[in-house]
Every structure is written in structure tokens, then in C-alpha cells.
Amino acid sequence: MSDFQLSRWVFLRLLGLVYLLAFASLTPQIIALVGADGLLPATEYLERAREFYGTEAPAVLPTLGWLSASDGALLGLCWGGVALSAVAIVGVAPVPTFWLLWVLYLSLTVLGQTFLSFQWDVLLLETGLLVGLYAPLGWWPRLGNDRTAPAAVRWLLWVLLFKLMFLSGITKLVSGDETWWGLTALTFHYETQPLPVWTSWYVHHLPGWLHMASTVMMFLIELVVPFLVLAPSRFRRTRAAACVLLCLFQIGIAATGNYGFFNLLTVVLCVALLDDQHLRWLLPRGIGKSTNNGPSVGEPRPWR
Numbered sequence: 387m388s389d390f391q392l393s394r395w396v397f398l399r400l401l402g403l404v405y406l407l408a409f410a411s412l413t414p415q416i417i418a419l420v421g422a423d424g425l426l427p428a429t430e431y432l433e434r435a436r437e438f439y440g441t442e443a444p445a446v447l448p449t450l451g452w453l454s455a456s457d458g459a460l461l462g463l464c465w466g467g468v469a470l471s472a473v474a475i476v477g478v479a480p481v482p483t484f485w486l487l488w489v490l491y492l493s494l495t496v497l498g499q500t501f502l503s504f505q506w507d508v509l510l511l512e513t514g515l516l517v518g519l520y521a522p523l524g525w526w527p528r529l530g531n532d533r534t535a536p537a538a539v540r541w542l543l544w545v546l547l548f549k550l551m552f553l554s555g556i557t558k559l560v561s562g563d564e565t566w567w568g569l570t571a572l573t574f575h576y577e578t579q580p581l582p583v584w585t586s587w588y589v590h591h592l593p594g595w596l597h598m599a600s601t602v603m604m605f606l607i608e609l610v611v612p613f614l615v616l617a618p619s620r621f622r623r624t625r626a627a628a629c630v631l632l633c634l635f636q637i638g639i640a641a642t643g644n645y646g647f648f649n650l651l652t653v654v655l656c657v658a659l660l661d662d663q664h665l666r667w668l669l670p671r672g673i674g675k676s677t678n679n680g681p682s683v684g685e686p687r688p689w690r
Contacts, residue, residue, distance in 0.1 A: 402474030463497075466490055556609065585642050
């Protein structure tokens with residue numbers, strides 16, 4: 387039976403890094419976006435919500451901003467997220483830390499309105515909600531001494547990854563857009579995407595047949611590979627192959643466009659597919675060595 391203690395150890399730290407990038411990138415922008423003199427002031431947004439929903443407003447729009455949505459409070463939410471992300475990376479009190487991170491980011495997404503309603507914001511909230519149940523108990527859990535990672539929650543993480551990838555592919559087809567059905571969408575995607583990067587120009591000028599081949603490959607990865615994610619647990623190599631293909635796909639997307647932390651977060655979800663044996667092969671020698679039958683006598687393996 388595959389073990390996922392080391393897998394969870396790596397997954398949680400990488401997710402802490404994603405949270406860190408999310409909060410740190412938002413910190414210098416939050417005042418200009420939703421501050422008192424920002425583009426969409428959060429205080430005015432909450433006032434209108436209270437007028438419309440009445441006493442039910444906090445339930446409809448759950449955010450700590452109801453306590454205060456001043457510029458100082460907004461910065462406090464961001465810097466609090468940065469600090470807690472660092473704590474999550476270190477591995478201190480993972481359960482309360484990840485729950486607090488989720489609450490802080492949920493609060494900011496509500497206050498951020500259209501500025502924080504992108505796919506990666508929703509995905510981070512979905513992942514964070516599950517991680518609150520996936521993280522080990524204790525103030526400083528030690529690798530090898532903590533309980534086995536809960537299989538039910540791990541499967542929910544895999545289903546989340548399946549949903550993300552499969553829906554990304556199927557929505558292109560059910561939209562009825564002729565460019566997707568005709569395999570020509572990528573011939574102009576790189577110059578029309580919201581935030582192209584310097585490599586976008588070069589990829590855009592590749593031959594048309596290569597763009598069509600890339601579109602076919604994209605559909606295979608988004609519509610077929612996700613089913614490998616849901617393979618029974620005994621097919622560990624199948625899940626590993628799915629992890630590799632999905633990670634390479636995300637790297638390709640990140641190399642040709644700017645989608646915030648979306649690609650990194652998706653790769654982190656892919657890491658959850660790998661069991662401890664796979665990760666011990668990938669990580670530096672000695673890391674996770676004690677997860678087979680617990681830590682060796684006199685050689686505790688701390689989470690830090």
C-alpha cells in the first residue's frame with residue numbers, strides 16, 4: 387500500500403509558497419484596487435451590500451472586512467497572509483495555519499470584487515478548504531510520527547485536479563467556438579491573451595500546422611489525462627505519468643503567458659498524485675527516509 391506522508395509534507399509546503407506569492411503580490415496593489423480612494427472601494431461595496439441584503443449581508447459576503455475595510459485593515463489582511471504563509475512553509479501548527487490562510491484569502495477575494503474573481507483565486511480557495519482537512523494535527527508534526535494522510539481528503543484533491551483539467555477542455559468544445567473545433571485557436575491565442583510574455587511573440591510566429599498539433603495535444607491532456615488521475619490506488623505509475631504530463635503542460639502555459647500563480651498551484655495539486663516512493667526518488671537523498679516505518683531510533687525527522 388502506498389504511503390503519502392512525505393507527499394503531504396511536500397504538498398503543504400509548496401501550497402504555503404503559493405499562498406505566500408498570492409498575498410505578497412496583492413500587498414502593493416490592494417490599496418489602489420479597493421482602498422478608500424481605490425478603483426472599487428471596499429467600504430462602499432460593503433455599504434451597498436448591507437443596504438441590499440440587510441442583516442444577511444455577512445452571510446452572503448463572508449469577509450473579515452465587516453469588522454473594518456479601511457486601508458490599514460486591508461494591508462493587515464495581506465501582511466497577515468504573508469506571515470502565516472511563512473509559518474505554513476516552516477510547518478508550525480499546519481491545521482490552524484491553513485484554516486486562517488483560507489479565511490484571510492476568502493476575505494480578500496470578497497473585498498477584491500472583480501479584481502480577485504479569477505480562476506486561480508477560486509482554485510486557491512477550493513484547495514485551501516480541503517487542505518484544512520488534509521494537514522496533520524499538532525503544533526509541530528514530525529515527518530514519520532504523524533498519522534497517515536487521510537485517503538478520503540487526498541481523493542478529493544485528486545478529484546479537484548480532475549475537475550480543473552477536464553472542465554478546462556470540455557468547456558472549449560461545448561462553447562461551440564469554431565476555432566476550437568477547427569483546431570485554429572492557438573494561431574491567434576498568443577497575441578490576444580490578457581498578459582502575454584516576451585516568448586509569446588516567438589511562439590505566435592511558429593508554423594500553423596504546429597499550432598494545430600499543439601491544440602490536439604492540449605485536448606488530449608485536458609480531456610484524456612485527467613482520467614488517469616482517478617486510476618485506482620494500485621496503479622501508482624499511471625498517476626505518476628499523469629502528474630508528469632500535466633506538469634509539463636502547465637510549464638508550457640507559464641512559459642508563453644502570465645496567469646499569476648495559477649500554473650504553480652496546478653503543479654502543486656499534481657504533486658499530491660505522487661506517493662512517498664516517487665518523491666524519495668525525486669528529492670535529495672535522506673529526505674523522507676523515515677516514512678517507511680516511522681523514524682529511526684534517535685533520528686527523528688522533523689517537519690521543519
